[in-house]
Amino acid sequence: xxxxxxxxxxxICKLVEQGKDIIVVSEDYAAxxxxxxxIEYPNRFLSVGVAEQNGMAVACGLALAGKYPIVYGCAxxxxxxxxxxxxxxxxGMHLPMTILNSGIGFGVPEFGATHYNIDDISIVRxxxxxxxxxxxxxVMAEQLADYSVENRxxxxxxxxxxxxxxxxxxxKISFDHGFAVLNDPGSRASIAMISxxxxxxxxxxxxxxxxxxxxxxxxxxxxxxxxxxxxLLDAIADLPVLTVEEHIAQGGIGSAVLETLNKYKQKKMITxxxxxxxxxxxxxxxxxxxxxxxxxxxxxxxAKKVKEIAGIKx
Amino acid sequence: MTEQxxxxxxxxxxxxxxxxxxxxxxxxVTTAYSCAEIIAVLYYAVMHIDPQNPWWRERDRFVxxxxxxxxxxxxxxxxxxxxxxxxxxxxxxxGTRLGGHSKLGLPGVDFAGGxxxxxxxxxxxxxxxxxxxxxxxxxxxxxxxxxxxxxSIWEAAMLAGHHKLNNLVGILDRNRLGVTGFxxxxxxxxxxxxxxxxxxxxxxxxDGHDVGAIMDxxxxxxxxxxxxxxxxxxxxxKGHGIDFMSDEPLCHxxxxxxxxxxxxxxxxxxxxx
Numbered sequence: 326x327x328x329x330x331x332x333x334x335x336x337i338c339k340l341v342e343q344g345k346d347i348i349v350v351s352e353d354y355a356a357x358x359x360x361x362x363x364i365e366y367p368n369r370f371l372s373v374g375v376a377e378q379n380g381m382a383v384a385c386g387l388a389l390a391g392k393y394p395i396v397y398g399c400a401x402x403x404x405x406x407x408x409x410x411x412x413x414x415x416x417g418m419h420l421p422m423t424i425l426n427s428g429i430g431f432g433v434p435e436f437g438a439t440h441y442n443i444d445d446i447s448i449v450r451x452x453x454x455x456x457x458x459x460x461x462x463x464v465m466a467e468q469l470a471d472y473s474v475e476n477r478x479x480x481x482x483x484x485x486x487x488x489x490x491x492x493x494x495x496x497k498i499s500f501d502h503g504f505a506v507l508n509d510p511g512s513r514a515s516i517a518m519i520s521x522x523x524x525x526x527x528x529x530x531x532x533x534x535x536x537x538x539x540x541x542x543x544x545x546x547x548x549x550x551x552x553x554x555x556x557l558l559d560a561i562a563d564l565p566v567l568t569v570e571e572h573i574a575q576g577g578i579g580s581a582v583l584e585t586l587n588k589y590k591q592k593k594m595i596t597x598x599x600x601x602x603x604x605x606x607x608x609x610x611x612x613x614x615x616x617x618x619x620x621x622x623x624x625x626x627x628a629k630k631v632k633e634i635a636g637i638k639x
Numbered sequence: 640m641t642e643q644x645x646x647x648x649x650x651x652x653x654x655x656x657x658x659x660x661x662x663x664x665x666x667x668v669t670t671a672y673s674c675a676e677i678i679a680v681l682y683y684a685v686m687h688i689d690p691q692n693p694w695w696r697e698r699d700r701f702v703x704x705x706x707x708x709x710x711x712x713x714x715x716x717x718x719x720x721x722x723x724x725x726x727x728x729x730x731x732x733x734g735t736r737l738g739g740h741s742k743l744g745l746p747g748v749d750f751a752g753g754x755x756x757x758x759x760x761x762x763x764x765x766x767x768x769x770x771x772x773x774x775x776x777x778x779x780x781x782x783x784x785x786x787x788x789x790x791s792i793w794e795a796a797m798l799a800g801h802h803k804l805n806n807l808v809g810i811l812d813r814n815r816l817g818v819t820g821f822x823x824x825x826x827x828x829x830x831x832x833x834x835x836x837x838x839x840x841x842x843x844x845x846d847g848h849d850v851g852a853i854m855d856x857x858x859x860x861x862x863x864x865x866x867x868x869x870x871x872x873x874x875x876x877k878g879h880g881i882d883f884m885s886d887e888p889l890c891h892x893x894x895x896x897x898x899x900x901x902x903x904x905x906x907x908x909x910x911x912x
Binding site: 348368371373374376378379381382383384385386387388389390391392394409410412413414417418 | 696700702743749750751752753754756757758759760761762763764765766767768769771790791794795797798
């Protein structure tokens with residue numbers, strides 16, 4: 326199976342074989358991702374049923390007993406149904422473990438607003454000590470598996486069903502650093518674009534296409550929060566910034582960049598593109614593509630905004 | 640430790656709790672006093688722990704799920720040597736390690752709580768891990784009766800019953816009081832015995848203030864060959880030992896105020912062992 330989630334899981338399997346004390350706490354999510362794992366390693370797979378609060382608490386107990394738990398379920402529920410457990414127990418005891426949400430953004434929007442996962446960054450950013458990671462491709466996903474078990478802090482991992490490929494081929498990823506410049510046109514750049522996850526992949530492709538038109542976009546993958554703030558400011562110095570995310574505009578990566586600029590008293594033109602529900606969730610269902618369009622986050626929408634910001638009338 | 644010696648420890652610890660809460664002008668005195676004997680028996684006569692090596696891997700774990708009762712554990716932990724007794728004077732002071740709810744940084748504390756309904760699930764995770772690794776240490780978890788209103792308690796109960804976690808011992812502090820009233824008036828909890836049995840647990844029921852009865856059910860717990868998790872329903876009185884604070888909903892989270900302090904100490908003396 327392809328995709329970043331499977332690259333991550335294949336590496337997790339390797340780590341189990343190497344003796345890492347990993348246990349997957351499953352919340353009865355019918356995920357092919359773990360089908361082979363639970364057959365191969367029955368002692369490493371604990372099913373707690375559709376009981377997210379208990380799943381999180383049990384994972385904390387496993388972590389306190391020396392195991393490395395990965396809590397997995399249908400996004401957004403592993404996080405949102407257990408938010409107090411995440412605050413009180415995971416963060417309260419700063420336990421080394423991974424909370425894994427699969428299907429971020431408008432991952433499965435046909436099922437309605439209950440299944441949107443587009444406010445999770447803003448929720449977790451308010452919880453101290455929990456690192457948020459949005460793997461962008463298979464390479465990052467694989468390296469994340471190693472990072473997670475070696476790391477001593479709680480991780481909240483956001484997997485997109487559509488993330489795949491090898492943007493980071495042969496690159497060593499620093500999750501503590503938190504970001505990477507994926508497309509650097511140097512002095513020709515007229516704008517810096519910051520994104521993450523599947524949306525990042527789309528922005529990367531968009532930047533390639535715009536370069537053909539003579540518009541050069543510096544693409545930055547902000548895959549981890551917190552990130553190295555000073556180095557990010559260096560990376561966007563002298564450029565207007567556009568942040569693009571499949572997440573509500575409040576509290577996401579755009580907010581994180583804005584807050585960083587404010588913290589270091591930097592004046593800069595910055596535009597944040599995200600989902601704005603205004604006063605209510607949509608009353609209709611639809612595909613991911615439909616909602617991306619409704620909320621103005623298609624590559625065409627972004628291209629238009631880039632040109633507007635860069636002052637190019639094309 | 641003998642029953643008489645444990646009773647003396649209960650007297651000491653309850654008096655210390657009163658000192659601490661009066662000094663801090665707050666603290667869950669009544670919550671602490673409903674589980675004073677349970678805590679004393681666990682720490683002095685049952686659990687395998689080593690104050691010189693607080694993070695000993697094979698120690699028994701104690702999860703104080705009704706964590707606002709943590710104040711009851713502090714004098715016991717200090718008396719056992721987990722930290723200096725003088726630190727008790729810092730209870731609820733700025734920068735203290737001895738808060739109203741326990742924190743992991745304090746030697747002897749295995750669980751940081753405060754939000755109800757979480758500790759039993761954490762204890763289930765600990766016990767599951769120990770069984771998986773064929774380790775012999777036990778996990779003890781103290782829950783409150785009003786805490787059983789939390790749905791997550793029953794999620795944890797179901798998982799423990801399903802996996803027959805025979806190394807998990809729950810103790811239910813059945814003081815019959817929530818914050819605002821008696822549980823059977825607020826929202827009926829009974830039959831608790833039937834509920835825990837239905838979730839796959841063995842159930843014992845004792846007088847939670849009878850040191851001998853607690854010792855009877857727990858003293859050979861390590862030697863028992865159990866098939867299932869055990870829930871001990873300990874019938875208790877909130878504020879036990881101080882008549883004017885006993886069974887009084889409005890005393891939740893309160894320390895005796897100026898005019899009542901002398902009376903409270905006198906009550907402890909009269910009603911103590």
